[in-house]
Amino acid sequence: MADGAVSENVVTTEILGDVALVCIDNPPVNASGHAVRVGLVEAIEALNAAGEAKAIAIWCAGRTFMAGADIREFGKPSKPPALPDVFNVIEGSAIPVVAVMHGTALGGGFELGLCCHARVAIAGSKVGLPEVLIGLLPGAGGTQRLPRLAGIPFALDMSLSGRQVPVEEAAQAGAIDRVVTGEPREVALEMARAVVAGDLPTRRTDQIEAAYDAEALAEAKAAAQAKTPNLVNPGKCVDAIAACNLPLPEGLKVERQCFLDCMETPQRAGLIHAFFGERAVSNIPEAKGPSREVQTVGVIGGGTMGSGIATACLSAGLNVVLVEVAQEGLDRGVATIGKNLDGAVKRGKMSAEKKDAALARLTPELDLDALAEVDLVIEAVFEKMEVKREIFGKLDGICKPGAVLASNTSYLDINEIAAATSRPSDVLGLHFFSPAHVMRLLEIVQGDKTAPEVLATGFALAKTLKKVGVLAQVCDGFIGNRILAHYGLCSGYLVLDGASPQQVDRALEDFGFAMGPYKVSDLAGLDIGWMTRKRKAGDRDPAERYAGDIPDRICEQGWFGRKTGKGYYLYDAGAPVPNPEVAEIIEAVRAEKGITPRDFTDQEIVDRYMTAMIVEAARVVEDGTAKRPLDVDMVFLFGYGFPRFRGGPLHYADTLGAAEIVARIERYAEEDPHYWQVPDILRRMAAEGTSFADLNKA
Incomplete structure (x- = not known):
């Protein structure tokens, strides 16, 4: 092969002296679709047949390493080669292969790294095996290769939690050989040359014997049965990892059968429905139109709901003006917000510096006139129509033209609330769920006269707050509380x-x-x-x-x-x-x-x-x-x-x-x-x- 790219497909090969760089470029997240699978097999087999390269580095273009399966192929018949077969080809390469991971290497992406002979990650990246979250288990070698590299306890933790693990933590466990800085392609070239020079040792997982830990396996199986008695896949995942004491080909057969067992369960179907539903719920015309810019949010009411809403907005980087009628209530609301943010720091969701910056964006006030320049107001006061109508009547004369006026009502008629203003087109319902800074649901309630851009603003706010926005029409209780009643x-x-x-x-x-x-x-x-x-x-x-x-x-x-x-x-x-x-x-x-x-x-x-x-x-x-x-x-x-x-x-x-x-x-x-x-x-x-x-x- 001559120097330079040899393919215009989603997988391309570049020969640079005695090393080869294999690049996956399948936007937006380099998912392991059919073209990627075919391209990887062709690239590895061609390089081995040519015999010119002494090391191969696999890297990905764009913002992330392979981030898992291609969701566009979900529910369709699988076209060969299957991902496990692709990874067996890579592991069987006579030329050593190093994976260079960046962004998020999830599911099959991390399993791609595991099947290579050396694993390098760019600092700040994360790896994960999230299959447990959709009713499955790592089915492309993850349950067999990870315990051989990093031990059974670490493999159990990653596989059963589905969490995204910082590469620095994975390196400490042995799942990653080196954490470096730099751009993916340059790092790939450097690491391939390091393999050739002997500066980066290689390890084939089919030649590593796992340190068997019967106690950890028994504890994990008991915990899975106790915590998730309705789910099949956690127990099957433990069973698959337990097979890591077998030769790798036999362990992979056990993993495959456990994976297929999970595929047939109603729990897997339910979790897949939830996975796609979360993404599809905002895939409607009402959510896609032009929206109004929101930088500053006014929140009326410092009680449990109001302080939770304010916390959510501050955590998302928005400015908040919190209004209460009495100093005592205002102080209590500010204290609750501080406590909520402290909780986020303790849980590792926010740094102390970001908490301080969030509190600096909070403006406590005792007068509704302080809302004159906010972009959006969320009223979160007592659930009585006469109270809400009085507030919206006042907001009508205070808020700037174009400001969105929203009520956090759980049941009440948004049309009646909007009728208290001269601009009902600016009014909608934003029904948060308690605790508002934690619960992800946001019912976006469309009044009869709500303007399209106002509705789109509600969906944009949901996205900013990392919530799941669901469109609802006006009725007593909207969707959730009506059914609940x-x-x-x-x-x-x-x-x-x-x-x-x-x-x-x-x-x-x-x-x-x-x-x-x-x-x-x-x-x-x-x-x-x-x-x-x-x-x-x-x-x-x-x-x-x-x-x-x-x-x-x-x-x-x-x-x-x-x-x-x-x-x-x-x-x-x-x-x-x-x-x-x-x-x-x-x-x-x-x-x-x-x-x-x-x-x-x-x-x-x-x-x-x-x-x-x-x-x-x-x-x-x-x-x-x-x-x-x-x-x-x-x-x-x-x-x-x-x-x-x-x-x-x-x-x-x-x-x-x-x-x-x-x-x-x-x-x-x-x-x-x-x-x-x-x-x-x-x-x-x-x-x-x-x-x-x-x-x-x-």
Whole structure:
């Protein structure tokens, strides 16, 4: 071969004296698509056949090393060569191969590095094996080569956590041979020459015997079973790593079988749906139009929500003007923001210097007039329409033309709030979830007169804050809280009819929720639901079976959950324990209503609760409150603790099938025909044999 590039494909080879540089250039993240796989095999085989080079360096153009699989190929038949076969070719090269990693080498990208004979990384880069996060395990040699290089405990940590590991840490463990500085191509040339000169030792993982650690493997297997009992892939990942004591070809066969076992699970399908849904949720015209510039955000209210919103904005580099009506409340809000930022520093999410810079961008004020020049205002005050309308009426005369006026309301009508201004086109809902600086969901609520660029500004803000923005239309509770209000009735009926709050919580936690509904209610504050029930009391259908007597009586005692130390559970003795007085209230209410309690199995609880959730979620899609089923799924994954491996309520509905859901509803309707009614969309899907996934594609 002559000096210079020999291919115009995504993989090119450059001969420079006695070394060869193989470059992957497949923007935007150099994913391991079919052309890359073919190109790597052709390059390595051609170089070995020519026999001119004494060392090969693989590097990547652009901002990152290979960052994993090509998502454009997900769900399509795989074209040979498969990635494991590509890496076997590279490892089998008679000419030593060095990988030069930069940016993020994730999944197959890191496995590419592992199969090479030397691994070099540019300082500040990260490596990772994130397959566990989508229901899989490293399937291109990661479970076999990494433990041989860095030991079983490190391989278990990387493979089971999915975390991105700084290359400096990986080098300490032995997974990377050298950390350097410089530009990728120049480093690749230098390292290839170092291999030739003997200054960079090479190691083939097929010639390394792993230091077997039976104790670490047993502990990891037990932890996987305890922490993720609903997931197959963590245990399978441990099984694959345990095979690293076999010769490499045999270990790779075990890894492949474990990988294929994971591919067939519903958990993998749910996690893949979540992965793509997170990216697709903002792929709508409303999010792509021109938006207004936002540098300074006004936040009205220094309570839990307001301080959390302010924290999120400050952490994202925005300026914040925080307004409260009294000095005491303002001081408390500023202190909460400081505490939130301190927490970010302790968790390693922010440096002390960035925290100080964030606080310097905070301007506390006691007068709404201080919002005259902000680009966007987020009102986060008490959930009462008259209060919000009064504030927006004042903002109308204070804020500059073009400022976006947003309400953080959880339920209330954005159109009615907007009508308090002379510029309803500038008004929208931005419904944050508590704690607002942690929770990733942001419901972006479109009023009847919200301008397109204002809506696009909401999505741009979500991106700035690193949140998942979901479009919702106006209704009581929007997407999430509207559905919650419906299936919340179901949990109330379950307790009225014989289940205990603790059994309901346990059944749903076993299903995969991090917390059951009664623990969640205690955490959020029982007074919130109480206030909503009182607000809607006049609109209650006389035919509705009221499920609020029990929580109403709990609230009448002044027990609002965690914040008062007492709710469905007691919180003054460490871990929460059931409140025995709640059991007395439940018994009294049942007696007054003439209800003879009956037993429910945990599965019956899950079936009723999930069916109720699906029913209202289907209606939300049917009437257009949510644009697509996947929007509902993302709301529940990122705002309501829905188990990610189940993909969301409507993805889960597809695993049951519309016909089964309709049959359940009709069976339950024999007890309560008012509550259990089949939505037209579900009946139509059952008749046609279609699914919510089909609607996502429409």
